[in-house]
Amino acid sequence: MSTSSSETAAARAADYDVLVIGGGIGGMESSLKLGDMGYQVLMVDKESSVGGRMILLSKVFPTLDCASCISGPKMTSAVHHPNVEPMLYSEVQGIRRLPGGRFRATIRKKASFVDNAACTGCQDCEPVCTVGVPDNFNADLVARRAVYLPFPQAVPKKVVIERLGTSPCTDTCPAGIKAHGYVSLIRSGKYEEAFQLVADATPLVGSLGRACYAPCETDCTRGELEAAIPIRRLKRFIAERHYQGADGPGVAVAEPNGRTVAVVGSGPAGLTAAWKLARAGYRVTVYEKEDQPGGFLRHAIPEYRLPGAVVDADIANLTAIGVDIRTGVTVTDLEALKAQGYDAVLLATGTPRSTRLGVPGEDLPGVVSGLEFLRDVRLGAGASLAGKRVVVVGGGNVAMDAARTARRLGAEQTLVAYRRGREEMPAHLAEIADAEREGVLFRFLVAPTAVTGDAAGNVTALRLATMRLGEPDASGRRRPEPIPGGEFTLEADLVIAAVGMSPEPATFETVAAADRGGRIEVDPKTTQSEVGYLFAAGDVVSGASDIAQAVGLGQRSAFMIDRWLTGQPMTGFAALDDRLGVVDKASVLARQREFGHRDPVVPDSRYSAEPADFAEIEPPMTEAEALMAAGSCLDCGVCSECGQCVAACPAGAINLNAKDEFVEVEVGAVVVSTGFRLFAADAKPQYGFGRYPNVITGMQMDRLVAPTRPFNTVLRPGDGKVPERIAYVSCTGSRDKQVGNPLCSKICCMYSVKQNQLIMGALPLADVTMHYMDIRAAGKRYDEFYEQAKSMGATYIKGRVAEIREKENGDLILRYEDVENGGQITEAEYDLVVLAVGIQPNRDVDRLFEGERLAQDEYFYVAEPDADLDPGQTSIPGVFVAGTAAGAKDIVDSILHAGAAAAQTAAHLERAAHQERPGHQERPGQHAAITAEVPA
């Protein structure tokens, strides 16, 4: 692991004569020829394999060679050429021209999360990967995994993991749990693996599955559609599956390392730290002052939300791996504890102190703190409140729990009195809603001023002031102020004060300082106190928070204690927090034009306005529900970090903590060979692409007829039927001012004619018809190729297709003007329609050059100022363009253009060398043998 300081600085790599951007057919051709001439070439491609688009094609016109047969050996040569250095899965970030005419380029080597030296291309990782995404290398016809080899002929044959960032659910989890990971594992039916993924972070799988406030769900991208995925309940589902079936946690535990750690407090922070340390080989003793371990899990959260049996099951994980939990022991002297022989002590004593109301009458027996009330009830000491009027003061989660518990104890009326408004309540929204469902009443903008009691000391009423919201306070919330004259009295039999909690400084004050909130002062990054052996985690550090945050702090402490005790520097935060940066939800939602509706999986919870018992409210998820819920995941970051590939890789090649690297190179010339984009067929809505499944693009058909085709035959995607009537629609996105492209794309006629022939070979009974504007079979042997397709039986109908409609059975009706038969408006029906999409400029290079602009033509292709005499020369001296980056070209023309660009590049390099070494004369007398020159 490395620290972040060196991660962003660009390392200086070797210098090269030429930087070739793009490893498609044009880039490879330029690189190979320049390499043959003896120049040192750096070839950068953003994909993990060279080959560009050509390698994805079936056969190529007009020779009908396999694209693989032509491209494959060039790919091998390009990667193994002694003078060509491939830098793949990398993107050129910027290029600056230096004084003197050379260039400095910064290149980002994208983390592939796979060690290429170790990866053998065995692809054992692919079947275990739990994420499927559209396979862009198969024109989205099928799915591929998040870890993938782009295509079978990839050179080099190395997998990469697609990680667009950390998914919002995982990113937001304070407990560092791979939420996306376990959701995707559940979707794949890998329930135990899902449990293990969570258990790797914390033993409290069941408790979190019940009582976590699930910020993951708040941030879930699916929430922007119908509803967030019920991620918390999915965790409960895997916990229940595990606890029903498994004997013990089933986690790996390191050999004992001989070191010991004492943990004071058995709440979520202490237990999580104990778990992590014990699994790392530490002998861990947990001290708990109560008779039962669990802290607030057991003593504050009511049974109806978190049954004690669930806490027991979670805690059994710890005892199963040898954690010694000593209950009923109150630690008062941390130094003495350390002196018992522990190498380190972790303080995780939480916030046991309740904040006082600070009003007269507070000490009457009928006034209790929320924590005290809840604890007594959990310990079985809760008396019936039948016929009583209960007022709960406060607006937090403890207040809600207390109020709902009071309802269960039979209180006639339970009212929450809160000094701000509903919107300002710190309690979780679901808790407030549940309290309302259970008949809890609310009074907002009221604050207690006194508790009154009778002579016997019983509470009789609460005196309240009416408040209004003033200026914002330090927390950013508007400070409530009493409205003069607004006091009133509320009759009450029991007042529950739930207005705040804080740590108990007495526990640690002898060795560490407390801040004004009573929290222990520790280094927030390391959680270490000034006394080296003492660390602290959970609410004693943060003040009152929630389970997930306490778990997160417990992990941090365990990690730092391990580093401290093994003599490592107190850093390494990148390994502790391996998030990549959160994926932008908008970009996730923009991946698809539309999303299918998924009914949210909502629990059939047993709410009652008169709750009578403490039975758990929320029912468990069925397996079907779990699969349905997990199946709605949008895989925001693509890779879910489920870790299955890491476990499956026989070479140990996968490292999910890899980071992007940046390198700087100096080069003498640049060849831009960034290729083209295919026209996005849905931008021509009258053809229905994206809406009608049996309307596909030419690229998709090329995949369907390719040797490495996704299916075993040509079929239509809508229903898998083998089509008998196939239509081509030429000029889709070309020669079309409606879509802003008046140019001809040159390749589409010929690839269509090629596919016409291949389809007739693959499906001898199929009728193939091409609706065209002009068949542009312009090239050596192209017209002969077209004639051959006609003689094989393909039909060519002149006339632009106006629109396509879909029938109920998925067949398609084309409406067109039949130019060769008098121009009648005609309709024809087909099983499958192939849109011969054209090409568009790739805008990748728009801002590539710093300080100057690489000129483009008016259609945004890289401009060649003198295309007639200096093909390949761009507006910047020393920068050349090869292939379709400069305009539509077929493969033959791209190769010729790349050859021309290579000649131009070589000439530039020779001129530059000449200027650098003016004395270096070019082989004098070389041509002396010629005596006769006849003037022209």
Place this chain on the structure above:
Amino acid sequence: MSEQRRIGVYICHCGGNISDFVDVAAVRDAVGDEADVVVAETALFACSDGTQKDMEQAIRDQNLDGLVVASCSPKLHLFTFRGVARRAGLNPFEYSHVNVREQDSWAHGDDTAAATEKAISLVRAGIARTRLSEPLDVLTVETTPKALVIGAGIAGLRAAIGLADVGLGVYLIEREAELGGWVGTLGAMFPADRDGREMIASLVAEVRKRPSIIVLTRAELISKSGSFGNYVAEIRVRTDGEAGQVIRAEVGSIIVATGTDSYQPEAGEFGYGIDGVLTLPEFTRLVDSAEGPLTRNGRPVRTIAYIYCVGNRQPGGNEYCSKFCCTAAVHDSVKVSRLDPSVHQYHLHRDIRTYGKYELLYTESRERGSVYLKFADDAPPSVALGPDGRLTVTTTDTLTPGAELAIPADLVVLVTGMVARQNDALKSILKVPVGSDGFFNEIHPKLRPVETMVDGVLVAGACQGPKTSAEAVASGLTAVTQTAAILKKGVAELDPLVAAVDPAACTWCGVCAQTCPYEAIASVAADGKQIAVISATTCKGCGGCAPLCPADAIDLRGYTDAQITSMIDGMAREPVG
């Protein structure tokens, strides 16, 4: 040879190209038990990087001393698999290439059982040859860092400049007295309205600036000897009133850029011969020389009819498309319209092929009022002189069915295409094969687009097939790149698969020398007798001499008599079992 060989055999599916018609697993099973075969495998794509690596691994792990790959034509991948052998430490000439695609699966798609049998026989022959193969060393020769460019049209001129700019010496020879070829005769050209004459002038000026380019006009190649890397070219330069002078040029490679001719219609073809019926070049010259609205015989030209695809796309005639002519004619119509927007222009076509950015010209032409009418392939227009002395073009427009349109026209332009030059003398000197269309053939349009079957002889420009000016320039520069790629190294590697004489057996009858098309055989005195000696660098390994030798004194390395005999034996065996 009795010693045991260890041969690896790979049968390629070619992703279905072979395996759709040949049962490749059956072939593997049939040859797997052959003597000396240690490895027999099939591969989806034998040429893929992964399979190449597998082969290298097998060669090393299994100690293979011979390799056979049954796949496509050796024109595609002979060198690919020789490279596999070399990288794995096996002599590349221990590799035998068996073509079961072009010579089997593609030819016998109608009979898969027989195709499979044939594949087995062919692979057995390959194994038999490999059993008798011997390690050979490539012939390394130093190369001459100069090139000969034949033809000083736009492609040749630009290539000459490109060669000089990468540090190579150039002889640029031109048959005519003027440099510039076709483009040098043209005015504003598509797509950017650059003036052809001016472009040529600028290129000639650039040529003149480069002392490493020797320009010879009225010059023709009269002989070529030597071999790739070290050719000797004899060039005759005509001078007025004299027989001329022959110049001897030593060059490493030759770029052929001899251009093309325009199709010349026969008398009566679409009315050609009638006054006012012009070919495309004739019309273009008329437009380029006009300084105002077009006139013909003193009368203003009001209506022009263009008939496309004259001399092209004709079944039984020139079947190819010349690709430039649509755009050239469309561009001419734009130029006419600029001179006089009121001229009526009718384009009778069979699809307008203004591909790529040229489409913009087609759009402009239509926006300027040109009318485009498509005629059916089997119903071409006719041209006749009407009783009023005006030309009339009669056509059937597909968009107005049944109606025959008669278009009175002042000019009829026959949009003629390109035809290959009849340059038999040059063809016989260079021995570069031409295709059925008469144009020079490259080895492969994508793998080796400017190379020919003759090593070190490259083609550029329209002599290879119809091209636009810009495309000709690009191919000229690609020829520069390919020349530099082979000559900048300073050395060339030649195949050692050449004929060799057994001095003991040779009696010097001279039959071999007479039959050698490459003049590679001479006689020398040795041990008191005359014997034949074959220049290994000049010999192309065609094998023409070996069977003619009455004394059986000549063997072709890599294809020895013993190897050929054993291959025939291998093929003649019962195919299965």
